[in-house]
Amino acid sequence: MSARDTILEAVRRNRPPGEHPLVDLPRFRLPEPEGRQAKFIANLELMGGTVLEALPEQTIVETLKTRLGLAGLVCSAVPEVTGERDLGTLKAPSDLADVDVAVVRAVLGVAETGSLLFTERELKINTLAYLAQHLVVLLDPADIVEGMQAAYDNPVFKTAAYAVFHTGPSATGDIEGVLIHGAQGVRSLTVAFHPRPAA
Numbered sequence: 001m002s003a004r005d006t007i008l009e010a011v012r013r014n015r016p017p018g019e020h021p022l023v024d025l026p027r028f029r030l031p032e033p034e035g036r037q038a039k040f041i042a043n044l045e046l047m048g049g050t051v052l053e054a055l056p057e058q059t060i061v062e063t064l065k066t067r068l069g070l071a072g073l074v075c076s077a078v079p080e081v082t083g084e085r086d087l088g089t090l091k092a093p094s095d096l097a098d099v100d101v102a103v104v105r106a107v108l109g110v111a112e113t114g115s116l117l118f119t120e121r122e123l124k125i126n127t128l129a130y131l132a133q134h135l136v137v138l139l140d141p142a143d144i145v146e147g148m149q150a151a152y153d154n155p156v157f158k159t160a161a162y163a164v165f166h167t168g169p170s171a172t173g174d175i176e177g178v179l180i181h182g183a184q185g186v187r188s189l190t191v192a193f194h195p196r197p198a199a
Helices: 003-014 036-046 060-068 148-152
Strands: 074-076 101-105 108-110 115-119 134-139 163-166 171-175 178-181 188-193
Touching: 036 108, 036 188, 060 101, 060 188, 108 148, 115 148
Parallel strands: 074 101, 101 134, 134 188
Antiparallel strands: 108 115, 115 163, 171 178
16 A cells, blocks of 8 residues: 555545535625726736737737747647647656647636636646746636636636646845746736637
8 A cells, every 4th residue: 555545544444434515605795896807907017917908900819820920939838829838748747848838728818816726627737827928818707707706616626637827927035025927837828808619
């Protein structure tokens, strides 16, 4: 028996008998005077993120492709954008270390915090959201939820093997009180509002 199996068996053996339902947490309405998307944008920008605006006479995807044409090595995990690196052919997660821009889709956005949720399904390879220099995120405005409690109600938390919230680009503020972006991860995080493709 492995150490893992030994530990799990001990937990099962010592679990108190009976059902132990989770407590019901109260829900409080969060003010959204300008609307949910506007609140998300305000909190995203507060945390150092930006929103990509479409150029005149272009869709947001066309504008994104125009910008990515000048961006260096692009790796895309979305069907709307083609990248130079095929995620299906990588041998190791560290092979993404030279990616300039990663393009992914978020499961949802959180208006309360400006956060974005990803699982292994969206990222394809989890290191994509950390090793790239810049992260571009497609987000359907219909997928913005009110707060973190609503985010945790999403069914992906029962099915995903990996889930992570990103709130703005990587940053640290512990050195002389100066905020530095890109300290341990992406240097910038940009959201492009684009509806989710029909299934």
